[in-house]
Amino acid sequence: MTDTLPDGRALNDAIAAGARAYELDRAHVFHSWSAQAQITPMTVIASEGSYVWDGEGRKLLDFSSQMVNTNIGHQHPKVVAAIAEQAAKICTIAPQHVNESRSEAARLIAERTPGDLNKVFFTNGGADAVEHAIRMARVHTGRRKVLSRYRSYHGGTELAINVTGDTRRFASDFGGESVAHFDGPFLYRSSFYAETEEQESQRALEHLERTIVLEGPNTIAAIILEAIPGTPGIMVPPPGYLAGVRELCTKYGIVMIADEVMSGFGRAGKWFAIEHATTAAGPVVPDLLTFAKGSNSGYVPLGGVAISGEIAATFADKPYPGGLTYSGHPLATAAAVATINAMAEEGMVENAAKIGEEIIRPTLEEFKAKHPSVGDVRGEGVFFAIELVRDKETREPLAPYGGSSPAMNETVGALKKGGLLPFANYNRIHVVPPCNVSAEEAREGLAIIDEALNVADAHTV
Template sequence: MSMTAEEIKDNAKKYVLQSWSRQGGLNPLAVEKAEGIYYYDFDGNRYSDMASQLVNLNLGYGNADINAAIKEQVDKYCYIGPSIASEPRSTLAKMIVDLLPDTFGKVFFTNAGADANENAIKIARLYTGRKKIFSRYRSYHGSSFGAGNLTGEPRRYPLEPGIPGFVKFFDPYIYREPIDFASEEEATKYYLTKLREQIIYEGPDSVAAIVMETITGSNGIIIPPKGYLPGVRKICDEFGIVMICDEVMAGWCRTGKMFAFENFDVVPDLVTFAKGVTCGYLPLGGVAVSTKIAEYFDDHLLSCGLTYSGHPLACAAGVACVNYYTKADIPGNVNKVGKVLADILDEFREKHSCVGDVRHIGLFSCVELVKDKATKEPLVAYGKDPEGIMPKIIGMLKEKKFMTYSHENMIFICPPLIITEEQLREELAKLDEVLAVVDDTFI
């Protein structure tokens, strides 16, 4: 017997602990159905998913190819252990390796992005025999204990005091840098010089890996300046450090390329992925490993293991999903509609007094809100929003059925990659209206 909307909400509030929330004031939306870029409540109201849920529902709701692949695999078998060869697991691993540069050789499958990053740093430490891991302050790599220590932003605080050996460095966040760089190249030189200096101070022979979101995701869509990632690659090569690109959010066509690092003329040693590999239809993540590192484990123990590594149902979904990216020319749509997104957001930066900066690549974008364009004072302070300003702004968008999230002083616009230009323009008009209210209310 089906539950009513109120029964669903009541049970959710009574029995479910919701992530990243104070539980007392929650009023979750009960969803009845979903299709394309939209989902619907039990009263028939249509909501536009402008964040692809958690920037993972790249192909939207109700994709027939993915649904059919899951159903077909259910009729064969739903589960078989990681040590047994499984057709969907083997097929997906080969597909992923074939999509990556020819330096890559194998895939270790995980359940999600956090444990992909956990296992990537473990692989790097096993391979190098070193212990220290560098990652950036404005980063989110997961909330499990290892991935949470890898994370740089405030969501790591509940895990502190943390694990020894995790070292943080600063992102190339040019908008917030007090130095007035003459060019991106000058900024790159500065940031790389400081990173190299820090590695020397930490002892290069002790550093196993440098881990970076290829494009910083929920901490601001920070796009690396020209030459930055190749420069990090050069530092890694100089000191024998493993370069790990976290593509959990930025991968799978989000930037208009299959993987975000393809935009920057660089090849990492390890690539972590999740989210868009199945678009959330089933949980799956993984670590793609270079052939050189994979061959190391021919004669050395790979001390990594998960009961659901390469779950057959998830891998079947992944095969259908990855095929669909090519079949439907998703990168083509991302580049076409992403140009419209970029143009409109650039207009918002000029039009609205509350918009300090906008950053975008493909359908991966955010609007950074400020109190003052000249001083760049953020609308809410880093790690603090005592008046609940950002939730109020997200609430205004929700009233217009524009569904997204905020982090710090930023609003994210990362819609499903199947969105049309017409749909995008319709939704951005709602954002325009809300930003006008912010101009008048909070500035």
């Protein structure tokens, strides 16, 4: 442990400041998704690249990318400089006015989105991007109902949490948001008794079409789904599934919304995860695409909706009924411009794909063969999940759906003790380092996971 932090501060001074921050946090800060009296949040006193320093001064390899959003790592100098430069010019301006950073950010995003998604509406994060995408779909179609899959996450606002398909919606879901859910493909825990990816895709699409017909096609404004579901398990859709959803949406006049809040901007080894889905005619193109997180690595809150030409035309002469005070905030969009340019100049998307294929995937396959607790591994780029089980034959999870367990808590504790900051959810450990993680850092993190899995193994049958 060194005596100074990367920013030049004395370690002891930073630890003391962190202790004071913890006292104030416990006295005044109300934490999300938490029983307030039952948490002991970790203090972070510094960050740089793929690492953070906790309140005790320990250096931890950040394999969570925080909320899977620091895609270019911590304190990237080009983005830090861009924020400071923008702050010296214009800190904030109302959204009705043109500003240089917003215009350039929109151009850079439109260059990278598939198809004709050439208009960008900026929001403050992913949840309100989802809210506005659904509003656009409803106004465009004149319909109200939205279909979304189980095992999904779309945000914490009232509509977005109801659209969400996991347990976090339960406390807020009173059936009042015109949302219906369907089963998506997930071969490891198939709802369709499938034995192959081809069967899983076909049967999931048949189930979705039945749902559309039974819910009433003329009542459905949109189908929203994550290009690769993230927090619910990084379940990569089987070949043909997203193309099939596109066909169903076209057939029934339903808007297809691809949620790329977590999977976009290099996370899955491409600029957008939906690029993994192709057809003989070309790429799968949604009508609306939501983004946030990786668009500027979370340095300043930002999200948005990329809009097709057809939907944009709906609002050519009819006002769009929505907006936000901070839409296209100059500091946030300046950070996005710097982030996207840095990712392109430094080959971060390509690096994510290479690290995933050459290091993460083969190593996780080794873990699956070696550790009795590893039931399944899956992912793309730097977006992988390790599914932990008590029994490989029955696939009983190491923690229940929607909860945790002493076994998972011990495993997470072993990861942190080994020097890794993990992303854990239910019975899974997600392998989600920054897109510019080095090969050495990737191997370091995977070695820590390998050792911690021995703890999980002790809880198998």
